[in-house]
Amino acid sequence: MRNISIQRSSRINRTIAYLFVTTFFVLSLLVGVSIGTLHIPISSILDVFSHALFQTELSEKTEPMMMNIVLDIRLPRVLLAGLVGASLALAGAAFQGLLQNPLADPYTLGISSGASLGAVFVLFFGIQLPIFGFMTLPLISILTGFLTILSVIIFSRFVERSMKMETIILTGIIMSSFLGSIISLMIALTGEELRQIINWLLGSVSMRGWEYISLFLPFFIVGTLMLLLQGNELNALSFGEEKAHYLGVDVRRKKLSILIAASILTGAAVAVSGTIGFVGLVIPHLNRLIWGPDHRDLLPLSLIFGAGFLILADLVARTIISPTELPIGVITALIGAPIFAFILVRQRIERRG
Amino acid sequence: MKKLHILFFSLLLLLGILAGCNATNETKEQNEQQTAQTEESAAFPITATDAVGNEITIEEDPERIVSMIPSNTEIVFALGLGEKIVGVSDFDNYPEEEVQNIEKIGGQEFNVEKIISLQPNLVLAHESGLNISEEGLNQLRDVGIQVFVVEDAKSFEQVYKTIETIGSLTGASEKAEEIVSNMKKKIAEIEEKVANIKEEDQARVFMEVSGEPTIYTAGKGTFMDEMLNIIRADNVIEEEGWPQVTEEAIIEANPDVIITTYGYYVPDAADKILNRKGWETVSAIQNKRVYDVNSDLVVRPGPRLVEGVEELAKYIYPEIFKN
Numbered sequence: 116m117r118n119i120s121i122q123r124s125s126r127i128n129r130t131i132a133y134l135f136v137t138t139f140f141v142l143s144l145l146v147g148v149s150i151g152t153l154h155i156p157i158s159s160i161l162d163v164f165s166h167a168l169f170q171t172e173l174s175e176k177t178e179p180m181m182m183n184i185v186l187d188i189r190l191p192r193v194l195l196a197g198l199v200g201a202s203l204a205l206a207g208a209a210f211q212g213l214l215q216n217p218l219a220d221p222y223t224l225g226i227s228s229g230a231s232l233g234a235v236f237v238l239f240f241g242i243q244l245p246i247f248g249f250m251t252l253p254l255i256s257i258l259t260g261f262l263t264i265l266s267v268i269i270f271s272r273f274v275e276r277s278m279k280m281e282t283i284i285l286t287g288i289i290m291s292s293f294l295g296s297i298i299s300l301m302i303a304l305t306g307e308e309l310r311q312i313i314n315w316l317l318g319s320v321s322m323r324g325w326e327y328i329s330l331f332l333p334f335f336i337v338g339t340l341m342l343l344l345q346g347n348e349l350n351a352l353s354f355g356e357e358k359a360h361y362l363g364v365d366v367r368r369k370k371l372s373i374l375i376a377a378s379i380l381t382g383a384a385v386a387v388s389g390t391i392g393f394v395g396l397v398i399p400h401l402n403r404l405i406w407g408p409d410h411r412d413l414l415p416l417s418l419i420f421g422a423g424f425l426i427l428a429d430l431v432a433r434t435i436i437s438p439t440e441l442p443i444g445v446i447t448a449l450i451g452a453p454i455f456a457f458i459l460v461r462q463r464i465e466r467r468g
Numbered sequence: 469m470k471k472l473h474i475l476f477f478s479l480l481l482l483l484g485i486l487a488g489c490n491a492t493n494e495t496k497e498q499n500e501q502q503t504a505q506t507e508e509s510a511a512f513p514i515t516a517t518d519a520v521g522n523e524i525t526i527e528e529d530p531e532r533i534v535s536m537i538p539s540n541t542e543i544v545f546a547l548g549l550g551e552k553i554v555g556v557s558d559f560d561n562y563p564e565e566e567v568q569n570i571e572k573i574g575g576q577e578f579n580v581e582k583i584i585s586l587q588p589n590l591v592l593a594h595e596s597g598l599n600i601s602e603e604g605l606n607q608l609r610d611v612g613i614q615v616f617v618v619e620d621a622k623s624f625e626q627v628y629k630t631i632e633t634i635g636s637l638t639g640a641s642e643k644a645e646e647i648v649s650n651m652k653k654k655i656a657e658i659e660e661k662v663a664n665i666k667e668e669d670q671a672r673v674f675m676e677v678s679g680e681p682t683i684y685t686a687g688k689g690t691f692m693d694e695m696l697n698i699i700r701a702d703n704v705i706e707e708e709g710w711p712q713v714t715e716e717a718i719i720e721a722n723p724d725v726i727i728t729t730y731g732y733y734v735p736d737a738a739d740k741i742l743n744r745k746g747w748e749t750v751s752a753i754q755n756k757r758v759y760d761v762n763s764d765l766v767v768r769p770g771p772r773l774v775e776g777v778e779e780l781a782k783y784i785y786p787e788i789f790k791n
Contacts, residue, residue, distance in 0.1 A: 183747070184715075322681040322715065
């Protein structure tokens with residue numbers, strides 16, 4: 116009897132959880148599109164959306180200029196922020212579960228340094244590949260991010276065939292600082308491109324347009340699907356590798372596929388928006404605290420919540436001292452660090468009882 | 469203890485020898501200069517106060533000049549004294565061929581030793597980079613090099629004054645006045661041509677000085693804004709200085725003409741703006757009136773600013789400035 120009622124109440128809790136994060140996401144989306152230099156009422160936005168989706172007539176109050184701004188400037192920006200936030204939060208949740216380390220985030224293993232190095236390299240030398248044009252930067256960045264995680268994996272296998280978590284983390288940290296120093300070197304040598312590079316490193320989703328979304332989407336879909344299907348395995352792995360093995364999980368293969376999926380998400384996110392910190396660290400922790408540690412729910416909840424969070428962070432970044440835009444990474448860190456401190460304090464107090 | 473003494477004395481001795489060498493060098497150079505100077509006008513010594521309030525006395529016509537910023541170089545070349553320049557900054561690019569063969573002293577963080585090794589009589593520094601360059605300049609002053617900090621000109625009037633100041637420092641006051649009066653004459657000609665443009669016919673112009681992903685523009689109080697005033701065009705930006713603007717604000721402002729200045733490091737700057745998504749309703753885009761001008765002509769406070777005005781005028785009012 117008691118068991119059933121617990122199950123039922125947890126089902127209700129789950130519904131509430133999903134309802135809550137989805138509402139949060141939709142609201143952020145609407146607010147994000149509505150607020151900007153030019154105020155566009157929500158009614159006009161819905162009008163534009165229905166015009167774009169169902170070919171309905173535009174009402175007289177909606178000028179064509181507004182339509183262009185909503186569809187070509189704000190919507191792609193807000194969506195990209197959402198996608199990046201979702202990817203980082205999801206990858207963060209996966210990394211924390213996999214590495215059993217509360218400090219793990221999408222950047223722990225050096226993927227961001229690798230992707231950044233690729234991007235800074237492109238900016239520094241002003242490279243533009245003939246076919247890809249301005250998409251050179253994100254493409255190279257994804258590539259270098261991926262190469263980084265591959266070399267981290269290969270190196271840690273070389274050090275220790277069983278690929279213990281500590282080895283992977285240490286290798287990642289070595290890789291990060293090595294690549295970071297190369298980035299610093301390029302910054303020190305740069306002239307004209309300095310502001311471009313700094314802006315990029317601080318993270319931004321400004322003026323990316325639909326092209327970036329279409330570039331990002333395939334990686335997002337593949338990475339997300341690969342991770343969302345691993346909820347059970349992550350639950351098992353969070354008891355430790357040995358226990359997971361006894362529970363029937365093929366630890367090495369699962370570890371590898373989770374690592375790769377989360378890296379794809381992180382690499383692509385860094386490639387289109389630069390390094391945006393704290394989302395991948397704080398959002399999963401926050402969700403774990405509110406909804407519990409079951410990865411089957413934690414992953415999708417973090418995903419949706421992260422999307423809404425980054426949309427709002429971007430909104431703050433571009434409106435707070437408009438027309439000057441702040442780097443979005445600064446905002447996420449300013450909001451994220453106190454939240455993280457708060458979570459830490461609460462956890463420690465609870466543990467003490 | 470004894471060893472230390474020996475070391476100390478040998479150091480002293482070395483210093484003495486070095487100082488002696490220097491002194492002989494200097495006197496030799498001074499002699500040469502004096503002979504060279506006999507036929508020139510007796511404008512020296514001259515005393516002038518620079519942008520940081522230092523009073524500088526130049527005893528004789530400076531034969532070796534280091535210019536630390538491109539605008540100074542351009543002015544000295546316009547004065548006909550280009551061959552006296554022995555060092556320029558890494559950013560110098562005009563006059564193109566001449567500047568290539570002059571020693572480079574670095575960028576904003578210049579190489580103090582390099583400058584000293586060039587043995588200049590006069591270093592023309594600039595007010596704009598002072599927060600970075602101050603310490604280096606002090607080192608130069610400490611070794612006895614005359615450093616004149618040129619005022620960071622913000623208007624045409626100030627540029628005229630700068631040209632005259634540099635002219636008098638280098639013994640070329642007459643030439644400087646000639647340059648200034650030529651500039652004034654050309655500006656007056658342009659003003660005459662646009663005098664008939666009615667208030668309501670003025671073109672509304674947006675000037676983009678840095679492109680995606682963060683757009684910066686030239687606002688009030690910049691040369692580019694003053695240039696627009698001269699040719700009777702409207703800057704759509706009201707803020708002072710070099711503000712950041714959002715795409716949305718520009719689309720709403722709906723300018724007739726868009727001018728970019730960063731074409732020298734971003735290929736196809738104008739085309740990129742023409743193809744921006746969401747800008748289709750902007751008049752400048754619809755009429756394909758997006759132009760890239762050479763930024764050196766519109767931001768560098770030197771004699772070529774007039775060319776910048778002419779170039780802007782041709783793009784903004786092509787029917788008036790056909791040739």
